[in-house]
Amino acid sequence: MKLLTCPMNGPRNIDEFQSFGPVRARLDPDLTADADWSRHLFRAENRKGIVVEWWRHVPSNYFFLAERDLASNEIIRTFDASEQRDRA
Known part of the structure; x- marks a missing residue:
């Protein structure tokens, strides 16, 4: 069991968790063309x-970050999202 x-x-x-993918940088305001917007959304x-990455503990609905x-x-470490915000 992991x-x-x-x-x-x-x-x-x-099994109690759900991954929501990587934390992304703020959206570039120059993504006006459909092709650029599509690439931003769907190209990993x-x-x-x-x-x-964003993760959620499903039973408690608690969102947090994991490296x-x-x-x-x-998984190197997990931490509250406020810690990431404080470093920015």
Whole structure:
């Protein structure tokens, strides 16, 4: 059983969670062409490295962030979204 540590609820079975994908930078205001907008929405980067993703603990509906290594699928750390906002 794989565990994921929820910042609010502690370690839980990963089946209790839902991933919402990577945190994206703010929207570029110059995305006016349909092709540019489509590329922004639907083209995922296929790269190795560390990514910060949105996750949700389904039973409590708590959203948080997780740093995950894309090559090994290891979750490095989980933290409240306010910590990311404080660093920006």
